[in-house]
Amino acid sequence: MISSKILIPLYDNDVAPRFDLATEVLIVTGIGKAGPLNNRIVVLPRASAEQLCHLIITEDIQTVVCSGIEDDYYQYLTWKRIEVIDSVIGSSESALKRYLEGTLKPGEIL
């Protein structure tokens, strides 16, 4: 099922290779609704997996698309009922496009 709010950690225009080292994230809202997508890039004060998890929870994110993520954070997010599609390699744009098409799977190289 397509969620209404997703987050993608960024490294330039690509999905960041490491969740814990990302200093920018793309937050996309309005997915699955009739209205246009609302893309927002949030610059983090410093790279930290804990802070990113906190942001994901407070922003009420439903899906995280990322690449390398440590198991502790993966388990924590899934425990919080957040869908995590990890090991995705490619540009954030194509990852988002594939996600919206409903064909993005973990380990996908775009």
Next chain:
Amino acid sequence: MKKVTTNNTVNAGDSIRTISVGKYAISPQIDHLFNVPVGFLELLDEIAIGVVILDLERKILVMNQSLKTLTGFSQKEFFGVACAHIIRSNICLHDCPALNINEKSGPKCIEGNLINKDRQLIPIRITSAPLNNFDGKMVGFLETVEDIRLLRKLDETASHAYNFDNIIGRSPEMEKIFQILPSLAQSDSSVLLTGETGTGKDMVAKTIHDASNRAKGPFVKINCGALPETLLESELFGHRKGAFTGAVENKPGRIQLARNGSLYLTEIGDLPLSLQIKLLTFLDDKEIFPLGSIKGIKANVRIIAATHRNLEKRVNDNRFRKDLWFRLNVIRLHLPPLRNRQGDTQLLLDHFLHSFSIKLGKKMLGLSRETLKILMTYQYPGNVRELRNIVEYAVNICEDRQIKPKHLPSYLMETGQIDVAAVAQESPAPVSFKTEDSDNTRQAPLNKWSDIEKRMITDALIKTGGRKNKAAVSLGWARSTLWRKMKQYGIR
């Protein structure tokens, strides 16, 4: 994305040892090394550490089996992808070694970590080197990726080998103590800790408690030398309401508070004689009688006592009861002074420097050579506590990133504790200050010690109004030594 920017693709079938370039499948070979050509990919796979070959854009061309296992990616996934997305190391993102490499540079080695496809964080060491063609022009990079988990584990084990709980040391004396401590902690017998001030008696007492079956119970400490006799009695054994003026309510003693735990009696040598008999009764009967009470209270308490005094001597002088001495001296542990702990001074200096740097938020690089020599030569009458205080002072005072002699407490130079024989570089004959352990001299030279010594002589002469006899006494030297040194330094 950036995958396969050249027209290279990989045979996605069962053959991972063949790379397809366009519509042709190629299998790189090594010629002329053996009688027959050898497969390059097969050879790479035989290497036990991860190997990856990158093009100039840092895209992966070839990766061996070890690295595939480490990262979890297969040949068809990684070919033509930027290495940062496959290796997924913190080094790739912040300090890519390939970025700082040119045709002439040697290999670069950096430690970091990677997150593999199984979501494991693995410590690694990456070594990156340029790959040049026959004309010396760089055509790509060769990187090795080593899994250093085992090394890290060994490092941890090695560092643990030098400590027990918070006690640090690797000298034979301390190793003996570390070996005894676990079994000693498991027994329930009384322990007597002896040793000079600052040798870590309190820490050992707490460690014994923490490693014992009573660890979940209380650890109660009382300093027998810190309180007047009557107050100490009330503190140790407690009192009943109305037992004396001011006893407005029942108060449990420390022994009672330590029930099912350990009672640590520090400075036991200073315990007044009248209380020694009461403590003796408790050790025999495991029962205490609070002041003003005729009803005894049972208390299951383990006694750990400590003193810096020579208890045998105090027993002989009738200042300590022999029977109490025998009861306390069930297990005796003597903590060696720092000057007898060979090799521990450096270890402790490193430890305290590191911990105070973190505590005080300073990025210290370490000690200068001169400082280290001074600190290694000093005799530390105050033992580890004094060493810790010296390092704390130096880290506080130091505004640079390296601690120099000027950052050390001035008394180190003034008290005559430094063994001149060990540090004097330019002295024609070894001379030494009076030290507590004059036999324990070391031969490490100290740069610029001559300047310090010169200043000390000048100061002594100024203080004594130029009288050489008195100056020599204040320096702890013979008059002839002072005369010789004055001549050497040209002091008139």
